[in-house]
Amino acid sequence: MAAAVLASLLMMVVDHRENHLETVRSALSIIVAPLHQIASLPTSSGEWLSDSFRSRQHLLDDNKQLHEQNLKLKGQQQKFKALEVENMRLRDLLDSSFKIGDQILIAELIAIDLDPYKQQVIINRGGNSGVFEGQAVLDADAVLGQVVHVDPFSATVLMITDPSHALPVEVNRNGLRTIAMGTGRTNELELPHLPNNADIQVGDLLITSGLGGHFPPGYPVAEITQVINNPGQPFARILAKPSANLKRTHEVLLVRALTSPTQEPSASSVEQTAQ
Amino acid sequence: MTITPHRGGFIIIATFILALILTILPLPEWARPFRPAWHSLVLIYWCMATPQRVGVGVGWLLGLIVDVITNTLLGQHALELAVTAFIVAKLHRRMRVFPLWQQAIGVFLLLMLEEIFSIIVMGAIHRPTPALSYWATPFIGMLLWLWISIILRDLRQRFKVN
Incomplete structure (x- = not known):
């Protein structure tokens, strides 16, 4: 004993x-x-069943829709390429050029519940697929979290809303940098270190700033939902809603930045507004 | 004194595995804080019924597995379940003769003790204090005990586990 x-x-x-x-x-x-x-068998077999018994018409419709979406995305991608080159040329002028481009690996969530008081999920890719500790995890919309533990065939992802998680972000509108902390609730992030007179508004988009080196810069994170200025307090109380669907995600993207993060000059805020 | 050979070990293992699966089976978001501690209930039963086979060591190992599958701090559940197994092993003679509802109250106290251990550990590693629903699981465990103990007793008698 x-x-x-x-x-x-x-x-x-x-x-x-x-x-x-x-x-x-x-x-x-x-x-x-x-x-x-x-x-995870009940969930995965349910998915398998619904996949197997889907009608032909349904699949054709799906296919058509995906084709259209693909075309649209390709169109946008063309513009993005031009912008990327232009952005690099401008950065060259500022002597701060870095390569844009990330490697992406798709993983699926394993449908099991972990400790209800920690915001974590398990994914079906691990060290054998090249997943590493600290890797950024996204869903289709925004940043989801980071890998905290790697096994050969699975990995544990800590969500950005976990109370022990902090994420370096910047406001997309003006490049104001700060840190977004998890609150333990799936629909809320907190920005505890901004003074009362900080230039931040409800509706502002937060993107990753790339500082700290874990997360590649420029991915959307959350949207500001509440700014409370209490003159008696040194800091404003600012809350944001994660743009990623933290409750009902099925597939996630694991991102590896192809270059190490570089120090951005202060002029980067100008470029951020230009986006 | 004759030593009777142990029988039906596979039933004990099977029920433990089932309890572990129930511990991580996906539930809807709102129901997650109310998940009863299946592993504790099954451990308490086998500790009470077959203390010569299931004791502190088994409890500790089970807790370690729970820590790994639910990804909590390694040793947290191991400590809780080892303490639970120890108490039940000490008191198993008394607990066996209690009527079912009194047993359920005893189980409630044991589950409460586990929750208190858990909250102390969570406090020590600076996790935020959980919501009030955290304290609901011992009540749910107490109600479930009435069924679980009957089901497991039937299983034990059918397969003559000793």
């Missing part, structure tokens, strides 16, 4: 402080991986 208690206490301390137990956790999680598979 005493040995079990001591061992647990020791493990908790080591796990929290040192991260030496990652290998132990990995080894154990390989043993219990079948449990994850079985628990």
Whole structure:
């Protein structure tokens, strides 16, 4: 009994402080991986069924719709290419050129529930597919979180709304940089370090600033929903709603920046407004 | 004194695996804080019914597995379940003769103790204090005990687990 208690206490301390137990956790999680598979079976078999029994007409409609969407996106992509080249030329003038371009890997969520008091999900790609710790994870709309733990065939993603998560962001409108902290609620981020006179409004889009090096710059994160100025407080209370669908995501994108983040000059705010 | 050979170990393992699956089975968002501690209930039953087989060690291992599959701090559930197994192993003779509803109250207290352990650990690693719904799980566990203990007792008698 005493040995079990001591061992647990020791493990908790080591796990929290040192991260030496990652290998132990990995080894154990390989043993219990079948449990994850079985628990996600009802969801995945439901999907399989609905895929298998879909009518031909439905599939044709889907196909047509996707074709149209693809055409539209390609059209937008052409403009984007031109803008990218122009942007690089302008940055060259400022001596701060860097390459734009990220590698993207698609992963699926494994449908299981983890600790309800942590905002985490498990995805079906791991170290064998080149996933690494600290990698940025997106869904179709915006930033979702980052990889915190990698196993050979799966990885754990910490959502941006987890209370222990902080994300360097900037306001798309004027390049104001700050940090977005999770609150523990899936529809809310908090920006705790902005003074009362900061230039920020309801409806402003927050994008990743690329500072800190984990997240590639320029991906949308959240939209400001509430700005409360209390003159008695040193900082404004600013809340934002994540643009990613944190509750009902099925597929996620893992992003790897092709270049290391570079220091942006202060003039970058001008370019941000030009977007 | 004769030593009777152990029988029906696979039933114990199967029920533990089922409990672990129920622990991570996806639930709708609103229901997630109310998920009962299936693994604790099953552990309490087997500790009470077969203390010669399921004890502190099994509880600790089970807790470690729960920590890995739900991705909590390694050792958190291990500590809780080891303590639960210890208490039940000490009191199993008394608990067995209680009527079912009194047993349920005992189970409630054990589950409450686990929740208190959990909240102390969460506080120590600076997690935010969970909402009030956090304290609902021992009540749900207590109500479930009435069914779980009957189901497991039937299983134990049918497969003559000892």
